[in-house]
Amino acid sequence: DAKTTQPNSMESNEEEPVHLPCNHSTISGTDYIHWYRQLPSQGPEYVIHGLTSNVNNRMASLAIAEDRKSSTLILHRATLRDAAVYYCILKTSYDKVIFGPGTSLSVIP
Amino acid sequence: EAGVAQSPRYKIIEKRQSVAFWCNPISGHATLYWYQQILGQGPKLLIQFQNNGVVDDSQLPKDRFSAERLKGVDSTLKIQPAKLEDSAVYLCASSRRDEQFFGPGTRLTVL
Numbered sequence: 444d445a446k447t448t449q450p451n452s453m454e455s456n457e458e459e460p461v462h463l464p465c466n467h468s469t470i471s472g473t474d475y476i477h478w479y480r481q482l483p484s485q486g487p488e489y490v491i492h493g494l495t496s497n498v499n500n501r502m503a504s505l506a507i508a509e510d511r512k513s514s515t516l517i518l519h520r521a522t523l524r525d526a527a528v529y530y531c532i533l534k535t536s537y538d539k540v541i542f543g544p545g546t547s548l549s550v551i552p
Numbered sequence: 553e554a555g556v557a558q559s560p561r562y563k564i565i566e567k568r569q570s571v572a573f574w575c576n577p578i579s580g581h582a583t584l585y586w587y588q589q590i591l592g593q594g595p596k597l598l599i600q601f602q603n604n605g606v607v608d609d610s611q612l613p614k615d616r617f618s619a620e621r622l623k624g625v626d627s628t629l630k631i632q633p634a635k636l637e638d639s640a641v642y643l644c645a646s647s648r649r650d651e652q653f654f655g656p657g658t659r660l661t662v663l
Binding site: 475477479485486487488489492528530534540541542543544545 | 556585587592593594595596597643645650651652653654655656657
């Protein structure tokens with residue numbers, strides 16, 4: 444199965460933009476890139492997903508490299524509520540989702 | 553719409569005992585997943601159902617874990633007998649298309 448690599452942890456100042464990177468060099472043509480986040484003591488929640496083009500929604504933006512071997516989740520203004528573990532996931536054509544260890548984001552007031 | 557419901561939220565048992573977890577997915581969601589999340593790790597998929605059929609159970613320890621989804625709606629996950637290493641949060645999720653919705657999880661402690 445295709446895998447992703449992310450930094451173990453990152454820090455951001457409150458109200459600053461945050462760029463969370465993800466490498467997925469073995470991605471296949473039909474894999475979608477999904478991002479989920481998990482707040483403390485909660486189940487993961489969906490953030491955003493995309494295939495080739497950059498995507499925006501109310502929570503974040505997803506920038507996908509032209510070769511699709513990497514992507515970046517962008518939080519435009521980090522708040523304390525954004526402190527969570529962020530997971531970059533490749534969703535196969537058979538709907539199987541494999542979580543990695545994710546990136547633990549700390550937001551500094 | 554109501555979210556994914558799970559019960560119990562917490563369970564403490566001794567090793568070699570049995571335990572069962574219940575999940576009620578979001579109405580209309582055909583796909584249901586059970587994950588195991590050990591402290592400090594990402595969730596690991598145990599089993600995936602499409603309606604009441606199993607799509608993937610390759611990571612389910614079948615000698616002690618079992619799961620069923622009767623009538624394609626609610627699901628139960630059972631561990632019998634439990635081991636110390638089964639201490640984890642068990643997450644249920646459901647999906648209709650691209651987005652998975654997770655329940656709050658059941659925190660299991662095996663003593």
